Amino acid sequence: MTTLVRWDPIREMMQLQNMVDRLFEAELASTLPLWRQTAGAWALPLDVIETEDEFIVKASIPGIDPNELDISLADNVLTIKGEIKAEEEAEDVRYHLRERRFGMFQRSISLPVPVDADKVEAVYEHGVLTLHIPKAEEVKPKHISIKKVS
Numbered sequence: 001m002t003t004l005v006r007w008d009p010i011r012e013m014m015q016l017q018n019m020v021d022r023l024f025e026a027e028l029a030s031t032l033p034l035w036r037q038t039a040g041a042w043a044l045p046l047d048v049i050e051t052e053d054e055f056i057v058k059a060s061i062p063g064i065d066p067n068e069l070d071i072s073l074a075d076n077v078l079t080i081k082g083e084i085k086a087e088e089e090a091e092d093v094r095y096h097l098r099e100r101r102f103g104m105f106q107r108s109i110s111l112p113v114p115v116d117a118d119k120v121e122a123v124y125e126h127g128v129l130t131l132h133i134p135k136a137e138e139v140k141p142k143h144i145s146i147k148k149v150s
Helices: 009-031
Strands: 036-038 041-043 047-050 054-060 070-074 077-084 103-110 121-125 128-134
Touching: 070 128, 077 128
Parallel strands: 041 103
Antiparallel strands: 036 041, 047 054, 054 128, 070 077, 077 103, 121 128
């Protein structure tokens, strides 16, 4: 016996979207919230804050020795590279959940205005890397005072 079902294009589009979501769900669900994978390395999520005088860049990188980070600034492009080493796995254990990321990571961002690379300060505290990148003097806003004429 054949059942006739009224054609509903919206329902079919939703079914297609659900199928595509399920296809990528397993792979992306574990990687996107904290890290995005690009070209074999993990791209580091950053917060970039701009003030009148500087850029402040923050990155959460717990479990890494700050001496093993490679931070460079060339042609207004900031690059942060490093590697979080994996723990040795014991053969007689079974993981129920394993979400922490290990391996190489790298992130490069272009800063929108010239900066003073010689005055960059980097601090690593409680697993958070904070960079203070001062803007170049020629791009900082100039305050012009008004003289009163009597």
